[in-house]
Amino acid sequence: MENKKKSTIKDIAAVLGLTPSAVSKALNDHPRISEKTKIAVKEAAIQLDYQPNYLSSALRKGKSNLVGVIIPRVNSHFFSSVVENIEKVLNLNGYNIIMTQSNELYAKECQEIDTLLKIQVDGIIASMANETTNLEYYQKIKSKTELVLFDRGEEELNVDYVGIDDYKSSHLVVDHLVSQNCNRIAHIAGFQHIRIYKERIRGYKDALEKWNLESKENWIIESNLRLEDGRRIMQQLLGSSERPDAVYVAGDIAALGALQVLLENNIKVPEEIALIGFSDEPFTSLTQPSISTVNQHSDQIGKLTAEAFLERMKNPKKKTINRIILEPELIIRQSSDKKK
Amino acid sequence: MENKKKSTIKDIAAVLGLTPSAVSKALNDHPRISEKTKIAVKEAAIQLDYQPNYLSSALRKGKSNLVGVIIPRVNSHFFSSVVENIEKVLNLNGYNIIMTQSNELYAKECQEIDTLLKIQVDGIIASMANETTNLEYYQKIKSKTELVLFDRGEEELNVDYVGIDDYKSSHLVVDHLVSQNCNRIAHIAGFQHIRIYKERIRGYKDALEKWNLESKENWIIESNLRLEDGRRIMQQLLGSSERPDAVYVAGDIAALGALQVLLENNIKVPEEIALIGFSDEPFTSLTQPSISTVNQHSDQIGKLTAEAFLERMKNPKKKTINRIILEPELIIRQSSDKKK
DNA sequence: TATATTTGTTCAATCGATTGAACAAAAATA
DNA sequence: TATTTTTGTTCAATCGATTGAACAAATATA
The missing domain is CATH 3.40.50.2300 (Response regulator)
Structure with missing residues (x-):
């Protein structure tokens, strides 16, 4: 009775008498695939309630499209508003975010960083915990993936930053x-x-x-x-x-x-x-x-942080650091x- | 200069003159691998700062070890405390959680559900938004993965539930x-x-x-x-x-x-x-x-919800539904x- | 000594999607 | 008609880890 199987491109291919690779290309609008097949494939995909397997495509592409966001605590209007705006911008660009909170604790922050690195996020956006003075874990992030900071940041980490004056x-x-x-x-x-x-x-x-x-x-x-x-x-x-x-x-x-x-x-x-x-x-x-x-201006900070992140993703080895400082009111x- | 490459079991294998599969087995304490190799492999893993690629193992095992948690809002002591306790229990059991908030909005909730399903979480723990009356998306969760509810739940969904009287x-x-x-x-x-x-x-x-x-x-x-x-x-x-x-x-x-x-x-x-x-x-x-x-008793609710979830994961097709009702104080x- | 068992490792297939190369058929050009 | 170009699709390798089967070597048993 319970029918928890998910359909794959293989299933679509079988239905239409195509190969999985043709299906994949059709779904990704590859120029060499005919309009007719594309339409047929997309229709079948809907029919079969096909959901692309995120894990496999992420593995193949070497990109998870997940971004980790670490904030000190979430029951603060400032932080939750920033995150909301980060999410808005990143979602539009095909990223999903994973929000974690450090609760202002260094130990928790380290643990969250390890988790995020483990699940292979494409990058991390963070605002540091009050307790944090040892930057070792942030260096670790830098060595493994992209890092952008907002509000609570340290200059010596030398990463993109958004905050107010x-x-x-x-x-x-x-x-x-x-x-x-x-x-x-x-x-x-x-x-x-x-x-x-x-x-x-x-x-x-x-x-x-x-x-x-x-x-x-x-x-x-x-x-x-x-x-x-x-x-x-x-x-x-x-x-x-x-x-x-x-x-x-x-x-x-x-x-x-x-x-x-x-x-x-x-x-x-x-x-x-x-x-x-x-x-x-x-x-x-x-x-x-x-x-x-x-x-x-939490909304602005969120938006600009997300944009700085996207910029960095486009150009990972750009040497110049982006520091955006907003006017307080x-x-x-x-x-x-x-x-x- | 930037050295963002991650090491794989292949690298470890190359260093020790083994095959990747031997390395994988050594890391997973396979009984057929000798103690000597296991030690050598684990040492090399530390040397090379090896982090298992979560994506590939999740893909192979058909299990992401990620659990989505949807709450109405996070700036409430009740919900953040529940989540904290869910996280504590699930972390001990090898799961990581992805927390999302619906902001009490039905549309946001649907969007979050789609995101979680897309990234192939192993299950979802949720407390429903105030606005939600249409259970379609929760049915969708049920059809694709495991679902456990707490506090805000609907009986007709017929899923495991933890709440107070x-x-x-x-x-x-x-x-x-x-x-x-x-x-x-x-x-x-x-x-x-x-x-x-x-x-x-x-x-x-x-x-x-x-x-x-x-x-x-x-x-x-x-x-x-x-x-x-x-x-x-x-x-x-x-x-x-x-x-x-x-x-x-x-x-x-x-x-x-x-x-x-x-x-x-x-x-x-x-x-x-x-x-x-x-x-x-x-x-x-x-x-x-x-x-x-x-x-x-938010802490208890969190703990019991996580345990109900683990129970369900162990026994996905168990027909009997677990309803845990705590005494209010x-x-x-x-x-x-x-x-x- | 011959055979059976245990031990340690490699082989090869797999998870699902992607992608460059290869190939055949159709269309365009000489 | 012969040749080139375009088009639509398939083939096969790949991402990294896992796992059952296969195999060889070492050890135990008859």
Whole structure:
């Protein structure tokens, strides 16, 4: 009763009295095959519910048409939006993607890389886990297949990259806070060993200097930027001798944690302390007050990353590296907008 | 300079002066191969950084060792936790998973199914999209490969299934609310065409009846259970002539939306209106007040689903269907706990 | 010593699709 | 009519690993 057999070109060939190779060529629109046979073959293929055996053609062609995508976590609007857009572009070009998440863990990331290499993907698009400092596994990818990075990338890997201008983002944030008459601006930061967070810190410091504002070392606190990190650090800032009048958080989730603590302590946001997050996660517009944040253009990043990947596939040994840096956009919401 | 060639058993054979078949057998611990050769071969394999070509062995064996997992969305703790646990169990058994999301859309789901079938997965584990009512594509999966469902499943598909007792969950919720002296209990529900939501509604009605409570039809409102749905429906309930004193929401995100509206209207939770969600998403313990909810044992569901799948793979033509139903657990938090 | 058994390896076919070369038939050109 | 060109198809090798059968050598048994 169960009829799980799949039909092959052989079956089609048998039905039409042709050879498998003629069928294959007909399906692939080979110029030497007559229109008549092509039509007959394609009809028979539909009749028999023929699905090409991906494994065999991939083996023969030396190309799986699968692309591995590694992201730190998927329950983030930024990453899932990027992946969605990568998928959209790659699907149009005949690729299918396999999405995996590292959960920000180095060990998991290594395991995922091994899996992807094992199933012979044609290339890997990745954004590195927070934990990752050892680049060995990324070197391994490079030695076996193509690699394109987005958002979280390391320059020394010397691969194609798409991201935003993190340094400039901090300037946008600080400039805006200054315009709101803030002058004691703290920064709940990500870890410096990750390039994007280092850049945000550098931008933050330079922007403060630009405005002749004090830059206190204990106003820059690095963390994993989880919700609980935001809460903990905000509490710490509130307890310090000199309270900031604005906090710039390098991630929205941590910013939410910080906001929770502020509200629990009956601190008026933005009047007493203004708050700005990073990434434009959807919930930032839903909180009370809504949270100002930086839009990273996840859709654009996804699209451009996929295009960079396709470019690389077309030209695997091109020496020049493609680095695409997008302009950040500050989204001003209630948490930093002191209307006069 | 770039050295992206991968070594094959041929290379190993050449190095050791053996034939490829001897190498293959040595690597697979064939009994007829001598210990000495096995050791030599395995050593050479490491030396040459040999990775078996997954495509060729999959083709030969007629088995890809890939399992497709389709979930409605990944930015939900429930689903990502289930997938994580499925992956854990399947990895131990030599399978790799390909995770895809339908985004609750029927069209996307169909597309993902086609992709998975195309790349010849050995089976598919899925939880159906909210939108899905046409089971044609799931029938297609059944006709081509193995299928196991969890959480969102349809009985008429007649496949292995793992989920919780949704009917009983509603009883737990209502019983608890009654114990808190609530007697006007509304239900923000999911759509009836999805079995789990239908069961929750049925349990809710029966539990009300059990306690001789009025069951008003306009206190059961179906939706997609997104945040905005929760907000909209809560507003609607507040505006109605007879306000409920408790609201049972069939999803945590919608419950969060409902809570936001309650707080915005300065309604005391749980004193004036008690609130209970569903799924035990992590944020439910972080809100102020924290939200009571139903724990679906996502880790267990993942583990058991994977095991059901493995069982099915071992015995593809077994006629009896495995239906595993777990006990729900009510987690009482501030939003429904009126301490005496 | 002759024969049977065990052991270690090679041979050759296979999975399904692809592809350049070969070939025959039809059409075009000289 | 003879020769070249075009067209439509088949042949055979290939991708890399697997596997049953075959074979030779070593060992055991009669």
